[in-house]
Amino acid sequence: MITLDLAIKEIINALWKKVSRNEMSFELALKIVKDLVEGKPFPIESQEQYLVEAFEISIKNKITIYDALFITFAKKRA
Numbered sequence: 001m002i003t004l005d006l007a008i009k010e011i012i013n014a015l016w017k018k019v020s021r022n023e024m025s026f027e028l029a030l031k032i033v034k035d036l037v038e039g040k041p042f043p044i045e046s047q048e049q050y051l052v053e054a055f056e057i058s059i060k061n062k063i064t065i066y067d068a069l070f071i072t073f074a075k076k077r078a
Contacts, residue, residue: 002043004050004073006066008036050076 012033018024035041047054050072051065058068 002045002077004047004069005044006047006069008044010066011036045073047073 015024015029015032019026019029047069050069054065054068054072057063057071058065061068063071
């Protein structure tokens with residue numbers, strides 16, 4: 001498994017939402033964040049090299065840059 005660094009931000013945002021809705025404790029969410037950031041359980045690649053192509057895909061297909069980044073990443077990794 002490999003992903004973009006954007007995915008880590010997305011996961012952390014989902015954890016923030018769970019904590020803010022009292023669906024998860026802050027302590028558990030913090031442990032998960034630390035495991036992701038410090039433990040690096042899987043390779044993480046920078047999104048920077050994909051931004052130009054992702055922007056083009058985003059505009060052409062009227063989708064978010066976030067979705068376009070993952071599409072671009074998948075195309076390059078295939």
